[in-house]
Amino acid sequence: MSLAVKSGAAGTAAARFAAPAKLNLFLHVVGRREDGYHLLQTVFRFIDYGDELGFTVRDDGAVRRVTELAGVPAAADLCVRAARLLKERASSRLGVDIELVKRLPMGGAWAAAVPMPRPRS
Secondary structure (H helix, E strand, C coil): CCEEECCCCCHHHEEEEEEEEEEEEEEEEEEECCCCCCEEEEEEEEEEEEEEEEEEEEECCCECCCCCCCCCCCCHHHHHHHHHHHHHHHHCCCEEEEEEEEECCCCCCCHHHHCCCCCCC
């Protein structure tokens, strides 16, 4: 994971993080939890390609996504929701601008396009 931190205007801090893609070598659904989520058994490997996240501290307390993401309103964005929850739980007066450089498709769309060999019973 790469990390770059710099000082911005008026002493605000900015940081950039790589969000690498992962390649599932296998994925088995082994059950379901009471809350409806699946229990998984998996082996995966990170690859040197992925999205990038940038964060710049705001003094006014606002939490904003500063890049457009087609089909995902900012209020529903997991990054924005997580930042708001962290702000609340930490009782912080600070905010953040979140920049997302999206290179990977969202969800499992590619997984459905890749034929997987299945053992014969």
